[in-house]
Amino acid sequence: MGKAWTAAWKHRALYLMMLPGLAYFVTYKYGPMYGAIIAFKDYNVAQGMMGSAWADPWYKHFLYFYRSPYFSSLLWNTFLISLYKLVWGMLPGIALAIMLFEIGNRTFKRWVQTISYLPHFLSWVIVYGMVMAFLSESTGLINMWLQEWFGFKIGFLTSTDYFRSILVGTDLWKDLGWSAIIYLAAISGVSPALFEAATVDGAGRLRKIWHVTLPGIRNVIVLLLILRLGHMLDAGFDQIYIMYNIHVYPVADIIDTWVFRTGLEQFNFSMASAVGLFKSIIGFALVLAANRVAKLWGENIW
Amino acid sequence: MKKAIPVLLMMVMLVGVVLAGCGDNSPSSSGKPSGQAERGDSSKDSNASKEPVEITVMLSGPGVPDLDKNPIWQQLSNDLNMDMELNVIASEYDQQLNVKMAGGTPPDLFNIGKVPLTEMGRQGLLLDLEPYLDDMPNVKALYDENLLNKGRVDGTLYALPKRADIPMDSLWIRKDWLERLDLEMPTNLETFKEVALAFTNEDPDGNGKADTYGITGTALYTFAPIFGAYGTGGPGSYAIKGGELVYTTEDPAFREALSYIADLIAAGVVDPEIMANKGTDDQQKAFQGKAGILFRGWGELVKDSYVEQYKSINPDAEWVQVGALEGPGDNYMSVWDLGRTPNRLAIPKSLEKSPEKLEQVLELLNYVTGDGKGQNIVNYGIEGTHYKVENGEVVPLPAMSDLDYSWQMQLTARDELAYLSVKFANQKPYIAFAQEQPRLEVYDSFIPVPQGVVADDKTTYETEEITKFIYGRRPLGDYDQFIETLYKQFQLQLYLDSAEDTLTELGYLQ
Numbered sequence: 001m002g003k004a005w006t007a008a009w010k011h012r013a014l015y016l017m018m019l020p021g022l023a024y025f026v027t028y029k030y031g032p033m034y035g036a037i038i039a040f041k042d043y044n045v046a047q048g049m050m051g052s053a054w055a056d057p058w059y060k061h062f063l064y065f066y067r068s069p070y071f072s073s074l075l076w077n078t079f080l081i082s083l084y085k086l087v088w089g090m091l092p093g094i095a096l097a098i099m100l101f102e103i104g105n106r107t108f109k110r111w112v113q114t115i116s117y118l119p120h121f122l123s124w125v126i127v128y129g130m131v132m133a134f135l136s137e138s139t140g141l142i143n144m145w146l147q148e149w150f151g152f153k154i155g156f157l158t159s160t161d162y163f164r165s166i167l168v169g170t171d172l173w174k175d176l177g178w179s180a181i182i183y184l185a186a187i188s189g190v191s192p193a194l195f196e197a198a199t200v201d202g203a204g205r206l207r208k209i210w211h212v213t214l215p216g217i218r219n220v221i222v223l224l225l226i227l228r229l230g231h232m233l234d235a236g237f238d239q240i241y242i243m244y245n246i247h248v249y250p251v252a253d254i255i256d257t258w259v260f261r262t263g264l265e266q267f268n269f270s271m272a273s274a275v276g277l278f279k280s281i282i283g284f285a286l287v288l289a290a291n292r293v294a295k296l297w298g299e300n301i302w
Numbered sequence: 303m304k305k306a307i308p309v310l311l312m313m314v315m316l317v318g319v320v321l322a323g324c325g326d327n328s329p330s331s332s333g334k335p336s337g338q339a340e341r342g343d344s345s346k347d348s349n350a351s352k353e354p355v356e357i358t359v360m361l362s363g364p365g366v367p368d369l370d371k372n373p374i375w376q377q378l379s380n381d382l383n384m385d386m387e388l389n390v391i392a393s394e395y396d397q398q399l400n401v402k403m404a405g406g407t408p409p410d411l412f413n414i415g416k417v418p419l420t421e422m423g424r425q426g427l428l429l430d431l432e433p434y435l436d437d438m439p440n441v442k443a444l445y446d447e448n449l450l451n452k453g454r455v456d457g458t459l460y461a462l463p464k465r466a467d468i469p470m471d472s473l474w475i476r477k478d479w480l481e482r483l484d485l486e487m488p489t490n491l492e493t494f495k496e497v498a499l500a501f502t503n504e505d506p507d508g509n510g511k512a513d514t515y516g517i518t519g520t521a522l523y524t525f526a527p528i529f530g531a532y533g534t535g536g537p538g539s540y541a542i543k544g545g546e547l548v549y550t551t552e553d554p555a556f557r558e559a560l561s562y563i564a565d566l567i568a569a570g571v572v573d574p575e576i577m578a579n580k581g582t583d584d585q586q587k588a589f590q591g592k593a594g595i596l597f598r599g600w601g602e603l604v605k606d607s608y609v610e611q612y613k614s615i616n617p618d619a620e621w622v623q624v625g626a627l628e629g630p631g632d633n634y635m636s637v638w639d640l641g642r643t644p645n646r647l648a649i650p651k652s653l654e655k656s657p658e659k660l661e662q663v664l665e666l667l668n669y670v671t672g673d674g675k676g677q678n679i680v681n682y683g684i685e686g687t688h689y690k691v692e693n694g695e696v697v698p699l700p701a702m703s704d705l706d707y708s709w710q711m712q713l714t715a716r717d718e719l720a721y722l723s724v725k726f727a728n729q730k731p732y733i734a735f736a737q738e739q740p741r742l743e744v745y746d747s748f749i750p751v752p753q754g755v756v757a758d759d760k761t762t763y764e765t766e767e768i769t770k771f772i773y774g775r776r777p778l779g780d781y782d783q784f785i786e787t788l789y790k791q792f793q794l795q796l797y798l799d800s801a802e803d804t805l806t807e808l809g810y811l812q
Contacts, residue, residue, distance in 0.1 A: 137575055245578035246577045266758070267425075
């Protein structure tokens with residue numbers, strides 16, 4: 001005890017610097033957690049968080065969600081869309097970062113980088129407008145071509161076959177350049193000595209990528225993977241809410257859109273927070289599990 | 303540097319003069335002549351120079367101009383000596399209201415939908431208006447029990463409904479397309495289908511491309527006149543036939559209508575995106591000549607600005623109304639919800655604690671209701687600017703067309719027919735046509751969501767499956783199974799019991 005205290009005192013400047021960060025987390029992350037209590041109450045705005053009666057039984061609102069005939073399809077959709085976005089959100093980003101790194105022409109590199117991360121700043125409403133302009137069955141450009149040349153049309157946005165691909169595709173297009181930034185930064189941090197040594201040993205470009213670049217950013221990749229797993233059950237509410245329609249509910253309705261429709265529109269905050277808590281617990285478990293797995297390669301973050 | 307000071311001084315003085323000018327005018331021009339008669343019993347008269355009372359009002363719907371461009375708002379504020387903050391929210395209104403209520407900062411007066419009304423009323427967030435009716439003599443005189451029932455939850459008056467409107471929607475068709483293809487106006491389901499087919503396949507716009515559809519619309523509402531022709535309504539409505547409660551989705555006529563619609567869709571005459579169309583997408587598609595038949599209100603087709611809009615795209619275009627189609631049923635145009643009200647207004651329970659504001663809100667409601675000056679302001683604007691009175695009749699002046707947002711300011715709505723005939727003189731025949739169409743009476747808005755169900759799950763399932771039936775993704779032979787699932791998994795019986803109880807209580811069912 002005494003020893004730990006002396007050690008802490010020795011580094012007091014560091015602890016002092018940590019204080020604002022701690023204060024932030026306590027105020028904005030840990031403090032509001034007590035609000036999760038309404039998941040176990042019949043929350044009534046007039047009576048307030050403390051005054052509302054406890055739910056009977058305590059898991060009543062969880063049961064509501066679980067008993068919904070849509071429970072399993074919601075969970076499955078959320079998981080699947082999230083998984084697709086995880087794979088298609090990380091791998092192309094890494095690939096783009098490596099390609100950008102390998103480009104010799106600096107001006108060209110800058111242009112590509114700027115243009116590729118620009119869509120990140122568009123809102124989903126605008127992206128949806130663009131998707132409609134291309135893919136709409138009655139007025140879309142692509143369907144007009146199909147009709148003219150092949151004599152048929154495809155209802156991309158109303159078909160369960162294409163909808164998830166469109167979700168993932170637009171997500172990829174929107175955030176590709178943005179996600180490459182962090183990998184590019186990590187690559188820039190790899191010691192040039194390693195590349196030089198590899199060159200001396202006669203390694204070609206691909207060899208260098210495989211044996212130097214990728215291992216060099218492995219820890220960043222694992223870190224980001226673990227962080228993203230924590231949000232596994234957030235499959236992108238704003239995007240889906242804007243894009244979906246009744247035809248594609250079976251493949252597109254996720255937990256968040258369902259909660260939005262049933263919980264908030266019916267003023268049922270208790271159920272909304274019960275589902276939120278449920279999502280957080282799953283996310284937490286995934287993060288723990290992923291860290292365990294990462295430990296096998298010695299890349300665990302704690 | 304030295305020059306700057308005198309300039310600054312001059313500016314300050316100028317502002318001062320302008321302000322003084324305003325101060326001189328307002329009390330003499332508006333305060334006295336209007337105020338006295340309307341607010342005779344109000345305590346404010348004794349204190350004319352009192353500070354204006356601040357109130358906040360939140361309404362749902364499309365935008366209303368800011369105070370400086372809104373003569374109606376200015377006049378109301380002047381007449382009632384109030385400082386009204388007006389928030390008009392165009393989309394996601396319910397969510398915004400929820401956030402305000404949950405955050406403990408409710409507006410002093412706000413629009414509220416049926417479901418939130420029930421929920422918030424039961425949670426004790428809303429003020430019971432019954433005891434305050436006496437403070438609003440105009441409201442008390444004009445609102446009968448039937449009307450007030452639309453604002454009641456479990457017998458308590460938690461909201462003031464807007465006064466009823468009249469049916470506005472009907473079937474519309476491109477007359478110039480009919481003429482080009484030498485077709486008769488459709489009168490029954492067979493000719494309707496023929497026309498829809500011709501509009502799709504025979505190039506009605508003559509551009510040599512197969513780029514048109516027969517019918518467009520939004521979701522299942524597109525087919526309202528077809529359900530009507532079969533003598534039933536769209537999915538999920540509660541009607542009374544032969545003294546018995548009928549849930550339309552279960553109605554045998556509904557199933558027949560579905561098979562007719564499925565044929566239309568299979569024939570490729572329906573805009574494939576009706577289920578994905580949002581807002582006025584369908585109207586825009588129709589205006590752009592993508593489709594020739596549409597079911598919508600006259601307000602979205604023949605208001606002067608819209609006629610101008612579609613004529614500018616195609617000068618030959620002409621949209622006309624089609625009467626209810628003949629079919630195997632009672633030939634309705636669509637349904638008419640007897641419990642319907644254009645909107646409701648509620649006051650938060652917490653306003654009890656600020657009697658001054660409450661009094662101001664009640665005064666406002668009273669002022670804009672009834673035949674008095676207040677109602678004329680919100681209906682027609684300022685006398686002499688927007689309208690004049692000739693032989694006791696209101697005659698619009700050109701400036702009245704600037705006030706296309708005035709319906710928002712009509713907090714308690716208006717005497718519909720008198721109003722429309724002044725305001726939309728050009729549209730009179732269309733208004734009358736829509737109003738005269740036969741409609742199946744339904745009672746949906748009276749019926750509360752039963753406790754302990756997730757209402758949206760049922761609606762979603764119903765819409766999802768019906769969409770599959772009409773798009774041929776599930777055979778109509780499965781229909782009985784579908785109804786069974788509605789009962790078993792989605793507790794349809796609870797909804798029907800709730801409907802039965804409520805309608806018996808209100809005297810519609812014996």
